[in-house]
Amino acid sequence: MAEDRRPHLVVFTGSGISAESGIQTFRAGDGLWADHPLEEVATPEAWRRDPRRVLAFYNMRRTQVRRARPNAAHKALAALEKSGFRVSIITQNIDDLHERAGSRNVLHLHGEILKARSTVDARMQYRLPRGGIELGDICDKGSQLRPDVVWFGESVPHFSEACKTVAEADLLLVVGTSLAVMPAASLLDHAPLEAPCVLVDPEAEVLSPPGVARLSQTAGKGVPRLVRYWKREGRLWIPETLMA
Incomplete structure (x- = not known):
């Protein structure tokens, strides 16, 4: 099978994206x-x-x-995949909102x-x-x-698979997570050194680790904004004008 050379966006989502759908x-x-x-x-x-x-x-x-129903962030990620980008979603959430929005490659860390x-x-x-x-x-x-x-105190069975996926990212997008729950929060350590990373969260200025770009908006506003840029340009990048 030929290697898939399409731009690969790996998305790591937490409870913040689902909260906007009322969960x-x-x-x-x-x-x-x-x-x-x-x-x-x-x-x-x-x-x-x-x-x-x-x-x-x-x-x-x-x-x-x-x-609950998928919100603008779920729908934007599904639309990006449909437009030809390679999109892999790793989620801490146990709901099916990503799938209902149309995303086809979703890994549920916590079941x-x-x-x-x-x-x-x-x-x-x-x-x-x-x-x-x-x-x-x-x-x-x-x-x-x-x-x-996966309950507190239990192992995360798909963590190794998630690490391998992150290691293949051209860009890592983190959405709606405090990056406080381990071992999931350590996923960022597995991203390639050359792969940029951006955190979309209303509290991104506080939560963002060193070296991670920040977009201090809700998932429903920030994710569609980034997706519009990527679809228009046909590539994954972090516009400096958005990081404010």
């Missing part, structure tokens, strides 16, 4: 997470202690995801909420086109199903 982040002080401390619903210990509560919480989150998986064999996954997971729902091996999400 509450766990770091926010209100909304869905307010009455659910993460140690009570998003850890292996919580699952062992009270699986019914964990399932109920993720059933609520699943409903929220299904009601997918619209899937269930076996508690005894993580390779056994089941799509959830409707409804949720209840106690008594079992896999083909007879074990209880759980959300296909």
Whole structure:
């Protein structure tokens, strides 16, 4: 197979891009997470202690995801791919908004909420086109199903694949993440030295590591703005006039 020489944009997205579609982040002080401390619903210990509560919480989150719609940032990235650019998306988000916008190459570091998986064999996954997971729902091996999400304290199974993808980037675009969750935040260390990196976030001035360009806008404004430049010029670059 011939090597794909198209410009390769690798996009790393966090909760900020989904928040603009109405999906509450766990770091926010209100909304869905307010009455659910993460140690009570998003850890292996919580699952062992009270699986019914964990399932109920993720059933609520699943409903929220299904009601959400892709925003301008999701749509712009999908449009860039459709226009001929090679676009790989690595996301910390467990929703399917990138896919619904039309992106075809999406890697979910922390799992997918619209899937269930076996508690005894993580390779056994089941799509959830409707409804949720209840106690008594079992896999083909007879074990209880759980959300296909990576809880705090669990390993990130696709991290090595994500590192390889970042290492192939011509430009790395980081959107809506605090770069505080490890090991995902260390992905930037795997980018080629010659590949520029830009962070799009309202707090980019504070969050941006050294050497990373900053676009202090929401994902819904900043990402379409960059995409318009790239489509017009036919190449990936960071216009200095935008970094303000």
